[in-house]
Amino acid sequence: MMERRDERDAGDMVGRKRLRLSSDEGSDLFDSLPDDIVLLVLAKLSSSARSPRDFINVLSTCTRLNRLALQPAVLKEAGTNTVAVRAKNWSDSAHRFLKQCVRAGSTEATYFLGMIRFYCMEGRKFGAALIAKAAIRNHVPALYSLAIMQFNGSGGDKSSKDLLAGCALCARAGDLGHIDSIRELGYCYQDGYGVPRNLKGARSLLTRAAAMEVACCVRASSEDVIRKCETRLDAIMSFKTVPGANPGLGHAYWAGSGLQFSPRETHPANRFLLEWFAIQADSGSDPGRVGGVKLCSDLNCGRSETRENEFRRCSGCANVRYCSRGCQAHDWKVRHKFECSPMPQLVHHAVDEGF
Ligand SMILES: [Zn+2]
Ligand SMILES: [Zn+2]
Structure with a gap:
């Protein structure tokens, strides 16, 4: 301290x-x-x-x-917060400063400027090259962002998708401890998306992601809540002892524990995208559609579609769209499960619960 x-x-x-x-x-x-x-x-x-x-x-x-x-x-040593220019403060001098940091070899500046150039400005190729450069240096957010771009074929057409590359990038980021990458790869194995279908491998990855997420939440929770959760934490950390828990819905297992799934920390690059598109938004217009592009519905993401219908819609209501499974899973926990309410499903769940 x-x-x-x-x-x-x-x-x-x-x-x-x-x-x-x-x-x-x-x-x-x-x-x-x-x-x-x-x-x-x-x-x-x-x-x-x-x-x-x-x-x-x-x-x-x-x-x-x-x-x-x-x-x-x-x-060269410029860190995440040193280069974290806010969208409202964007200027030629800020752009010059970031470019200086990139030329000096700052990986954080390389990723940050790459995201800005790819999603907010012209010159997507330059932005993609910068993100790739940061990913080569094992910058975890860059590895994950590049994976999302590969899964979606961002910056190109549908044929630009490279699912195998997306999986490989997620595997690398997952090895470095990135929860969303582990979850993304788990769903890929579950669906046979880019990799051969492997339900056992999928379950293992999804359980690991859920356990890591719970561990993060416990670290951020009060001692009272932690005490309540101790038994459950022991159970979920030893994966084989939670046969009833759905690894993709780890939060359901924790219902009633008092453990809160708080919104994940927003990376400064995502914060820039959110603020950038918010500044451009017309007041009163559809908040999910800014300047002709549609944004990922996760409130912590900020990524925009680079072509029509690039992002996948929620299969329940089709009212929201996400750049990735990670965003979908996160938004579901903190917001969308309260909004995604096709009436027949609600009735069905109510009957299941004995109401
Ligand atoms: Zn997203
Ligand atoms: Zn929905």
Whole structure:
């Protein structure tokens, strides 16, 4: 905690240190610090800043810091939050800053700019190339985003779909612990989509994804709820002891436990897409259709269709569409299960429940 606060304050400290050294010693000792040391501090700030502003503020401190902060060795370390420009603040200078970070080798900037260029601006090929570049470096969100693009044939026509590539990318991201990728691959095995049908493998993957998701929720829950869930957690973590649980609907098993499936954390790239399309939306228009394109219905996604009917619709109501199974599963838990209500099914469920 202390270390994180130190990192956050690194930018301010650089500026303050300069002042203190000047007044206490009567000479500007900051200037006597070797460039290598200053570059190390700036690289640390670049990787851990809470927002682009925290980093950009350093640029205006003095000429030397401005020069050193824009060195490739510093920009290469630019982290998720350092490059997380908000859509409302998008400008040519923000675009230039991201391109500088990309040229310096920042994987986070490469993915972030790739998503913006692919979904929000012209030049999808350039955006796709950037996302692919980040994926090659094992950037997990890039691997998953590229998988979604392959499954949907995004940026091309239906024949552009490459299901096998999508599965391979999900497998790689899943190996790195990405829950949505594991779930996506599980459904692929279940449906024989891109890979040979394998129900046992599908069940194993879907159960693993559900268990990992529950574990994440437990970590984020209060101690009371955790105590209530302990027995159930033991059961679900040892997969074979939950024969009655549907791995695709892990949340059903937890009904009544008090465990809440909170919305997943939105990656800054997805937040940019959401804000970008929201800014463009006409007030009062269909919120799922912005500027002629339809958006994924998951409120944390922001991906837009790149051609008509690219995303799959909910088979229950056909009123919502999703870029991926991951978005569908997430949106179902936090929202759509309350809205997707074809009347015959509701009656059927009510009868099943003995009402
Ligand atoms: Zn989505
Ligand atoms: Zn529905």
